[in-house]
Amino acid sequence: MEIYIKLNKKFDFNKFVSKLPEINIFSDIYVFLNNFKYFELLFNLLKELIKFLNTYPFLYLRLHIIHPYKENLESFYLRVYQLVSPFYLEGYNHQILPRLMVFPIFLFTLPRNLKDFLETYFFPPGIILDKKTQNHTLERVFINSHKDPLLSIGYQNILLNLLENIQSSKIDWKVCNPMMILEEEKIFPCIYAYERKLSYIHEELCNKCLYRLLKKFSPLGLIDPQELATLHFRLALDLFENKNIEMALKYFYETLKFASSDEKEEIYYYLGIGKAQLGDYASAIKYLKKAKIDHNTYFYLGFSFFQKNNFLKAKENLEKALNFNLPLEEKIPIVIYLGHTYKNLGLYEKAINLCEEIVKYVELEQIFNLMGTCYFKLKAYDKAVECFKKAILIDPFCAIDYANLCLSLKELNKREEAIYYGEKALELNPELEFIKKILREIKND
Missing domain, CATH: 1.25.40.10 (Tetratricopeptide repeat domain)
Incomplete structure (x- = not known):
């Protein structure tokens, strides 16, 4: 878990203490000090953490103290070390990491002598550098990507978490580490919420920050x-x-x-x-x-050529797509577009043969409609009627199937039945002008 704290005189210690039982076994706490007069508050916070760790000995905390550089900080960090040294000694005796570790992080400046001093007592310090700064000798470097150092560190941590997660096959790779941001008496659930001062983030907004931070950090050289x-x-x-x-x-x-x-x-x-x-x-x-190259490549090539009325190219690519050994559900859209391609090229029998292979396994309105149209073009009106009736049984609300059935029945001179299905088509779609014309012709015969 990551906890971010803006420490000043309005900080609500009681609320912070009440939230401590919610933290994970391994947690990072980032404390931001903009003013050195709040250093005493930091010691109060540190004492609360020590009390908490003594109550729950299975927890591990990493405390990151972020502040500007100031001369004579040795005395301040010696006080910090006196408080945390029992945990360092405990770790040394058991040959494990201390349950409380301190990581200083400085804004922009860290003199060599202070760096050497801190490395004697703590883990290597870090620094937030201006994004234009290129040369640095520290291991833990953050880029000053935002005016607020909390946002700079918080978003960079999210980015590092992303980079770690994309190496895995986790479905939830975009999920951030659990976090909590405390500012005065307010608590925010994540960095994105803190930036917008939202006490709650709806699931639809979650992950929106990932796209923004990627755009923000891309030019900064943090990512290869x-x-x-x-x-x-x-x-x-x-x-x-x-x-x-x-x-x-x-x-x-x-x-x-x-x-x-x-x-x-x-x-x-x-x-x-x-x-x-x-x-x-x-x-x-x-x-x-x-x-x-795979079947989708050929299918979408064929589909795109089909939409541009280049039916020869559509045929070539859709046939290649169909040559792959595919499950039935993936074959169906290929068959439908290839069948319509054959129809548009006048290859009616090929379209019918293609459709007949599919209807052995599944009956679809689109397939019977296509077959009916091809039979109609071949003047096999009785078979066209059979196909359009099957299409209507599958989808009784498709006006064009009733219209096609009307046309086929007219060719078979079945006037009454043709009128019935023609009127049914108009009930479903009154804008079928060609059916109105056909019905007038039948009735006036």
């Missing part, structure tokens, strides 16, 4: 290009899977900037599929031609 590419890709993939295609594409484009040539094929794959789903078929074709 490979990590940056992976982060953008994982965030893009989550957006893509949640049907937020436009936002996902933005992050796939960012991934392209940092990805290696070997990785770009997969990024082009998602860019192509996303563009096809958004109706930008020309861009979809451009990206999919450079994408990794």
